[in-house]
Amino acid sequence: MTLFPLSLTTRLATLFSLLVAGLLLLLGLSLEHLIRGHFDDIDQMELTAKLNMIDNLLDRVDSPDALDALPRYLDDVLTSHATLSVSIHDEEGQVLYAYQPEFLAPVKNGDVSSPSARWSVAGYEFIGHEVQLHLPLPVPAPVHVLLGLDITHHAHFLEDIRRYLWTGIALAALLTALFGWLVARQGLAPLKRITATASRLSAERLGERLDLQATPPEMLKLANAFNGMLNRLEADFQRLSEFSADIAHELRTPVSNLLTETQVVLSRPRSAEEYRDILHSNLEELERLARMIADMLFLAKADHGLLPNPAESVHLQQEVAALLEFYEALAEEKQVEMQATGSATVTGDRLMLRRAVANLLSNALRHTPAGGNIAIEIEPRADVALLTVRNTGDTIPPDQLPRLFERFHRADNIRSHHGEGAGLGLAITRSIIQAHGGDVAVSSQNGTSTFCLSLPLFGRQGTTSEE
Structure with missing residues (x-):
């Protein structure tokens, strides 16, 4: 468990700097390898060229006089090559010529049979090679030529490259971490604004909004x-x-x-x-x-999805007929005519659906004037059944239609008449219909108001009480 968890800004900056440092490290290793290989090729070419030069001089030793003059010729040639060390000896080990032999002291016979042999003397770096040649005397004489090449300047250059490279990588990683932290902090500023906005929220201050123009x-x-x-x-x-x-x-x-x-x-x-x-x-x-x-x-x-899960078949025409019989006396008293047409069977809870339709009928009777009429139409369509309650009366203002199913809302906004109920009937109707997987709609024009319920037909579509 982390005692001090890192912030998201620090994590992004750290990951970014590690990624950049890793890429620079890989690039540095590759560059060092290429430079080292280039210098090795140059040193090997120079070493081979010096061996060829000495071989040409030895090819001229075809007499005892030429053998005696060989050291002088070699001195004349090697004087301008301060980075070379040369030792020539015969089969018995007798030294025939030596130039700066102190730099060849660590090398033993056979140690430099490979062109890649390396050694150090007094802080100097050398590569060398030993070959066997023949003097073209009347009686050919084999000799061993040991050649050493000073590559100290190349070694120092590689050390400087390595030092500057690692220092640069370290500085680049630190700068990357710093700039990465600043960039991440700036990039995460919208999250801080969201946090600040959320911290200011309260029931009295819900008007806060984020500025979308300043959001990435x-x-x-x-x-x-x-x-x-x-x-x-x-x-x-x-x-x-x-x-x-x-x-x-x-x-x-x-x-x-x-x-x-x-x-x-x-x-x-x-x-x-x-x-x-x-x-x-x-x-x-x-x-x-x-x-x-x-x-x-x-x-x-x-609201909490706790209504019973409707699962029985309900014959809408039977429920409507029972409700019309129940409201018949009230309709006669108000001189309102009621009729119903159509039939359909839906999936649901019979008592809850009867309550939903009863609320619509009660609402229609309350707002239908004497001599008006209420028509109930049931029509199956595709996978749903439409139950429409249409009544004559005052036209409901368009701005009131979306709010009719809100709790305690009345189109006339009068709350003092006891006979008009508490304004919860239509809200209950909508909750019941939505619990059955259906929907409710309302329209009003030219003195006619229409409430339409849509319910899943029995066996066509499942319903849920959790919507």
Whole structure:
């Protein structure tokens, strides 16, 4: 477990510097290898050239006089070659000629049979080679020529290259780490802005947004997603605030009525009949409170996907017929005509679907004037069944249509009439239909309002209560 975890900026800078240092190291090793190989080729060529020169001089030794004059010729030739050391001896080991022999002292016979032999003397670096040649005397005489070439200047040059190279790599790695840290810090600045924005968020400050113009393309999707999340949070908090205010408003009226009536009845002695009237009135308010609380609990379950999973076949025409019979007396009282056509079988929970359709019928009856009509049409299409509730009455303003299914919302925004309910019916209808994998839509024009429910046909499409 890391006691001090590294920041993302430090990690990026470290990885970047290690990568650059590794590449420079590989480049340096390759460069050193190439330079060393180049100098080795040059040294071998020079060594071979000097051996050829000495071989040419020995080819001229074809008499004893020429053998005696050989050292003088070699001195004349080798004087201008200070980097050479030469030793020539016969088969018995007698030295015939030596030039700077002290640099050949570490070499023993046979040690430099390979052209790549190397040795050091007094801080100087040498490569050398020993070959056997023949003097073209009347009686050919074999001789051994040992040649050493001073390559100290090449060795020093390679050491300087190596020192400068490793120093440069170390400095480059440090500078790369520094610049990498600065670049990573600058590149991760949008993340810091997101963090700063998130730290400033609260229920009262949900208007913060990231500046997309200052966001790099690689983080644009993240910034858009973050701003989208803030938009949703702000909208949800706004709805929650309105919902809380609506709950308080809806609960205040019946609670206030209960308190007022109770205080009035307790202000002085009453007859038994008066007490019964007050209790009946209180019972109505309590029933209204109970319905409202039950509806809110139902919506809370729907929000958390806790509604029953619908899995039975439901005959819509039978449920609609039962509801029409239930509302028949109310429709006659309001002088509203109701009729239903069509049939379809869907997958769902019968009681919940009856409740959804009942909410639509109740809403239609409430807003249909005397002499109006309500038409219910059931039509199967492809994999879904459409249930349409159409009623005559006032046209709903277009700006109100998207909000009809919000909780506690009424198109006329009147909340004081007890007979109009708490404004949760349509919200419950939408939750039930969505729990069945369907959808709900509304339109209103020319004095006719239409609510359309779409539900999966039985056996055609699975449903879920978690949507």
